[in-house]
Amino acid sequence: MKRFFFFILFFSGVSFTTAKPFSPDEFIASYCLECHDEDVQKGDRSFEELGNDFSDLYTMEAWQEILDQLNLGEMPPKKADQPTSGESMAMVNWVTAELTKARESLDADLARPVLRRLNKSQYDQTVRSLLDLHPMLADPTETFPPDVKVEHFDTVGSALVMSDFLLNSYLASASLLVEKATCTTPEAPKTQKWEFQAPFSRLPARPDGLDVPGEYQHIRKNPTFEDGYLWLDKFTKGVPHDGWYDITFKAKAVNRNYPYDEDRVGVAKDEKLRVSVITGNADYGDLKAANGSDRPLFTVDLPDDKPEVFQQRVWLDRGYQPRFTFPNGPNRTKPLRSYTVVNYPGRFQDFLQFIKPGDNEFRGLDPAWLTGEKARHPATQKKGGKLDATQFYTNKNSNEGWIAWTKDFEGPRVRLYEISIEGPFFQEWPTRSHEMLYSGYEPTLENAEMILRRFAARAFRRPATKPELDSLLTVTRDYAAAGNSELDSIQAGLKAVLCSPGFLFLEKEENATDPEKDYALASRLSYFLWSDMPDYGLKQLATSGKLRDPEEYRKTVLGMIGDARSDQFIDSFTGSWLQLEKVGTQPPSQSIYPEYYTQSLEEAMLEETRLFARHLLRENLSIENFLQSDFTFLNGNLARHYHIDHVVGHHFRKVKLFDRRRGGLLGHASVLTASANGIDTSPVIRGIYVLENILGTPPTPPPPDVEPIEPDIRGVTTIREQLIKHREVETCAECHEKIDPIGFALENYDPIGGWRIRYMETGKKPMVDASGQFPDGTGFKDAIELKSELLERRRQFAHALTEKLLIYGTGRTMTITDRHHIDRIVHDLEEKGWGFGDLVLLVTESRPFVGKR
Amino acid sequence: MKTSRRTFLRAAGITLALPSLEAFAESQSPRRLVTIANPFGMLPDGFFPKGEGKLKDLPYLLQPLAEHRDQFTIFSNLDHGVSGGHSACHSFLSGIRDVEAGQWPDRNFSLDQRAAEHAGSETRFPSLVMSAGKVASGEQELRLSWTRNGVNIPPLSTTRALFDALFKADDPKELAAREKSFKLHDSILDSVNAQAKQLEKRLGQPDREKLDEYFTSIREAERKLELSEKWIHEPKPEPGMPMPEDKTIQEALPAFLDLIVMALQTDSTRVATLGIPSTLRIGDLNLSGSYHGFSHHGQDETLKRGLTVIETFQMQEISRFLGRLKTVTDSNGRPLVDTTTVLFGSGLGNGSSHSNKNLPILVAGGSIKSHGTHVVAPTGKSRRIPLCNLFTTLLQQFGTEVETFNKATGTMNEVV
Structure with missing residues (x-):
């Protein structure tokens, strides 16, 4: 029934005849006011005073909400009196017609894009393109304050505030960038070569005798641990110039097929051991552990037998040095020691003498091993005290103790032989970056106007106006007049360009001429689909006016979607929409989820979602795949996390799914991790996540006087019992009966998206019960059935997704005046078969995106 | 790299202001404000005393402060009426979440920055915004200080950066x-x-x-x-101490607090804000896991004990800090504690339930009449007092002419 009503929405012009005269007021009085009058105001809504003046935006919004509830069949609630289908139909028809009339008389210009400044990531991407500084390691936005997000999007103009603080950051960043991009010497810096022998870095605190100076050094652990990095002790100042460098090293894997249990060590035996080259800058902190300047450069699979030489050309900023890690190395050493000693005592004879009988760490070890003739190391006698029997054991955690164990530990290791760095290499000098700034002109005052005009035209994404150019020239001339060099003075003007409103703001030029509007549209498209400035081709289309031709426009958008740069749209859009930016900010426990670290799951889960969404976009596959799909993208690590066999190796590939627990966004570990907090899961948080991001119906925040539920993990009461109690409170029940069931359906997924049958908590480990039902009574027994139910609500999902795309692309939140545009997009999309590419195209063609032409 | 560090300093947490010689001639000592906040609140049973009024039996988290019991006030039932758990924590000093800032005339202007605006021209740094260690990312980033136009000020997060800013010629x-x-x-x-x-x-x-x-x-x-x-x-003042290390948390938190004392003593600033980040290396406190992990104790006794260790450590350092403020004097020879109001608290009331209600609030120093007591604000839907009322009082005592700060409906001048 409800779906039928939803459909009516799209035929709002059609009139229905009803038997008896229909009165909307009567309908409201009979079916709504019981809860939504001035006294009760359920859900903070009262319709007692709601008039029929649809020209008022708030009134219009309230009616739209009533219409949506009727269409969804969610109101009136099941337990209340129900209107007859004739009454409902008449009501839906009447509201729809009134809304349509109201919209027509509204100033249609409200559905339009707005002036907004570049956000942090757009600024970053833009300066890299503008100055051809793509591989630059430094982050030019490092000191910028974080951008405020609205509905999780950092592209919303009203929240992207400007301040003197930010302006000062722009000034500083402009100086840095212009100086970085300028070649100040007539010749390119000379190429040099640095060669390094083992030990490359200070040997670990507990040398185990396995490293051979002059020959090789090992990496033993994964990089989430201190000592997980191998760096170049003699190169802490890093490379002397920005440029391309060849990094060469010889390495092999040791003990890939180690003699212990795979699950305990956490390193997959059927995967190659790997080395990652990560660059960092000593100015930001210690090089021996993760540091704020870290950037991954490349990763290679290592051979097991003969060492192999690897070489790659990479970009390094001045001051950066390459470092080496073992990303799939084992995790925590101490549990490994207990495990190996208890299970293979014969192989650790030397270590056994460090163990006191009854030591809890080695419980399970047959005591027979400790009563042999092994010599005890007498501990130093306390001054004036007696020697006590227990002191005859040197501490198992002393250096000696650790060495005794590590030297016999046959765990997986990476062995690095020699390392060299050679560079910098330049394809041309002056560099392309230099050309981007000075357009091939000598930086003299005579050329100032040409240089600034050209640079401003690119930076502003349109030609600079005469007054703009004059004012930029004034900066250069004044600076020269103050006695500064010609180059410095030109640079002063170039820096001014990077602080200009023409550069910092994306414009919606209402009172502008047509070409200006075309440039603005080109920019809007480009920041929407590429998160970057328009390229030469797109700007040409704006200049020639071709963007105004619908067919040409369509072709352009499709071309942009097909371009590799649309990866940035997917990464940035899904990052905000699905809050994937949260993954990694609340790291899970090293001891409970070691695989998160040894299997690089964080990286892998994000990659799955990105590849999946990119695939839907490029292949124009149905957005229903977001809800449920029979394929995804996996590498070996993620497949193991999902218990899917026969996927080996670190590269990602499309995998057909037979296991319905995976597939669709709600089966992606990234989404399940983003909707948890690294520590535990909450059906409330996951429920809200789905309502907000998938169904587009975020619940209202809890009333201010309600205390949140205090979690209790002792196993006395389950979260389900607690929430049932919570729902007994009437004000809570209303929202929680929508939120909780969806959340419970996802309780089989742990905080990093692994499948679980029982909770892993400290008390008794209760079974997960994932069953539930929607407020309309539709039941589901687990996540798989929930996904099928969501699929039934594909229209609602399409609506939510369209709205999010529009917020992201136009830079403002959607209001009632955008509603019919969104409805139209969803309607057209359904006719075209729900393709994601089609949806993005429809969004770019819609009035809210294009504005008034 | 030197130049970029400079740029960084200028951009991060520090703005320069006009030197004012009159300040030295002033007969009355200037007012000072120090705000300190953590990301996960305090265990309520350890922080809030049982009864109202005079502080008698101190609950376990306040015991490290016993020697200062006449010089601080604990407040119950104060909050900003916001919700959102971690994602609302950044409203601690303003009362307003960033996404709602647009609806307020001064956006989400924070308490410390409002005070800094008043003190502005008197000292080299109108305010110092700091984090006692690496700034967390995502929702757990503290984001305490906000300018009048709603921009968050990134904190200085190493003692090196802070020390150089204050003292390096x-x-x-x-x-x-x-x-x-x-x-x-x-x-x-x-x-x-x-x-x-x-x-x-x-x-x-x-x-x-x-x-x-x-x-x-x-x-x-x-x-x-x-x-x-x-x-x-x-010229910058002489540092009264060598550059303190901040490698471990046992070093970092005291080091930042010591540098704040020096900054106040040398009148380099009158407003200091310090965040205790969630990245706190609790391994240094002999705990394994994360601060965030322990805050999700879910009533588990082991986890609660761990969290108690972390929170007790914070209170011990606050106590030591108050002790320093008592002994160190300003240029007029008055102990700093007389002119310095210290606000300690969090945007989260109870880390385990992620409640933003009933925030732990401790006010110490300054000359405040409620010191030595537990002030229990009324509860109940229409009777609650916004925390901004207390902030208004603190701002007025600081010397600003603020009638109601952000969400305030009045002041707490009668009590405080």
Whole structure:
């Protein structure tokens, strides 16, 4: 029934005849006011005073909400009196017609894009393109304050505030960038070569005798641990110039097929051991552990037998040095020691003498091993005290103790032989970056106007106006007049360009001429689909006016979607929409989820979602795949996390799914991790996540006087019992009966998206019960059935997704005046078969995106 | 790299202000404000005393403060009426979440920055915004300090950066380069102002309002540029201590607190804000896991004990800090504690339930009549007192002419 009503929405012009005269007021009085009058105001809504003046935006919004509830069949609630289908139909028809009339008389210009400044990531991407500084390691936005997000999007103009603080950051960043991009010497810096022998870095605190100076050094652990990095002790100042460098090293894997249990060590035996080259800058902190300047450069699979030489050309900023890690190395050493000693005592004879009988760490070890003739190391006698029997054991955690164990530990290791760095290499000098700034002109005052005009035209994404150019020239001339060099003075003007409103703001030029509007549209498209400035081709289309031709426009958008740069749209859009930016900010426990670290799951889960969404976009596959799909993208690590066999190796590939627990966004570990907090899961948080991001119906925040539920993990009461109690409170029940069931359906997924049958908590480990039902009574027994139910609500999902795309692309939140545009997009999309590419195209063609032409 | 560190300092947490000789001549000692906050609140049963009124039996988290019991007040039932758990924590000093800032005349202007605006021209740094260690990312980032236009000020997060800012003399070459850059910035600001005026003509009304922000920013930047040009030749004070290390948390938190004492003593600033980040290396406290993990104790006894260790450590350091404020005097010979109000608290009331209600609030120092007591504010839907009322009182005591700060409905002058 409800779906039928939803459909009516799209035929709002059609009139229905009803038997008896229909009165909307009567309908409201009979079916709504019981809860939504001035006294009760359920859900903070009262319709007692709601008039029929649809020209008022708030009134219009309230009616739209009533219409949506009727269409969804969610109101009136099941337990209340129900209107007859004739009454409902008449009501839906009447509201729809009134809304349509109201919209027509509204100033249609409200559905339009707005002036907004570049956000942090757009600024970053833009300066890299503008100055051809793509591989630059430094982050030019490092000191910028974080951008405020609205509905999780950092592209919303009203929240992207400007301040003197930010302006000062722009000034500083402009100086840095212009100086970085300028070649100040007539010749390119000379190429040099640095060669390094083992030990490359200070040997670990507990040398185990396995490293051979002059020959090789090992990496033993994964990089989430201190000592997980191998760096170049003699190169802490890093490379002397920005440029391309060849990094060469010889390495092999040791003990890939180690003699212990795979699950305990956490390193997959059927995967190659790997080395990652990560660059960092000593100015930001210690090089021996993760540091704020870290950037991954490349990763290679290592051979097991003969060492192999690897070489790659990479970009390094001045001051950066390459470092080496073992990303799939084992995790925590101490549990490994207990495990190996208890299970293979014969192989650790030397270590056994460090163990006191009854030591809890080695419980399970047959005591027979400790009563042999092994010599005890007498501990130093306390001054004036007696020697006590227990002191005859040197501490198992002393250096000696650790060495005794590590030297016999046959765990997986990476062995690095020699390392060299050679560079910098330049394809041309002056560099392309230099050309981007000075357009091939000598930086003299005579050329100032040409240089600034050209640079401003690119930076502003349109030609600079005469007054703009004059004012930029004034900066250069004044600076020269103050006695500064010609180059410095030109640079002063170039820096001014990077602080200009023409550069910092994306414009919606209402009172502008047509070409200006075309440039603005080109920019809007480009920041929407590429998160970057328009390229030469797109700007040409704006200049020639071709963007105004619908067919040409369509072709352009499709071309942009097909371009590799649309990866940035997917990464940035899904990052905000699905809050994937949260993954990694609340790291899970090293001891409970070691695989998160040894299997690089964080990286892998994000990659799955990105590849999946990119695939839907490029292949124009149905957005229903977001809800449920029979394929995804996996590498070996993620497949193991999902218990899917026969996927080996670190590269990602499309995998057909037979296991319905995976597939669709709600089966992606990234989404399940983003909707948890690294520590535990909450059906409330996951429920809200789905309502907000998938169904587009975020619940209202809890009333201010309600205390949140205090979690209790002792196993006395389950979260389900607690929430049932919570729902007994009437004000809570209303929202929680929508939120909780969806959340419970996802309780089989742990905080990093692994499948679980029982909770892993400290008390008794209760079974997960994932069953539930929607407020309309539709039941589901687990996540798989929930996904099928969501699929039934594909229209609602399409609506939510369209709205999010529009917020992201136009830079403002959607209001009632955008509603019919969104409805139209969803309607057209359904006719075209729900393709994601089609949806993005429809969004770019819609009035809210294009504005008034 | 030196130049970029300078730039960083200027950008992060520090703005320069006009030296004022009158300040030294002032007979009355100036007022000072220190705010300290953590990301996960305090265990309620350990923080809030049982009864109202005079502090008798201190609950376990307050016991480290026993020797200062006459010099602090604990407040119950105060909060900002916001929700959202971690994602609302950044409203601690303003009462307003960033996404709602647009609806308020001063956006989500924070308590410390409001005070800094008042103290502004008196000291080299109108305020110091700091984090006792690496700033967390995502929702757990503390984001305590917000400017009048709703921009978050990134904190200084190493003692090195803070120490250099306070005490390191600039070498003449750098000074000259900086003076030169002031001139350049001045000229660029003129130019972009002119360009924005051009642009304005092409925009419709709503977009013009947006552009207004840009004009305001230019004016503010110009004003501050002028102030910093005047400070640039004022010599910095001598540090009364060597650069303290911050490798472990046992080092970092005391080091930052010690540097705050030095900054107040040398009158380098009168407003200091310190975040205790969630990245706290609790391994140094002999715990394994994360601060965040322990805050999710879910009533588990082991986890609660761990959290108690972390929170007790914080209170011990606050206690030591108050002790220092008692012994160290300002230029008028008065102990700093008489003129310094210390606010300690969190935007989260109870880390385990992620409640933003009933925030733990401790106010120490200054001359506040409620000291030595537990002030219990009324509960119940319409009777609750916004925490901003207390903030208004603190701001008035600081000397600002604020009638109601952000969400305040009045003051707490009667009690405090």
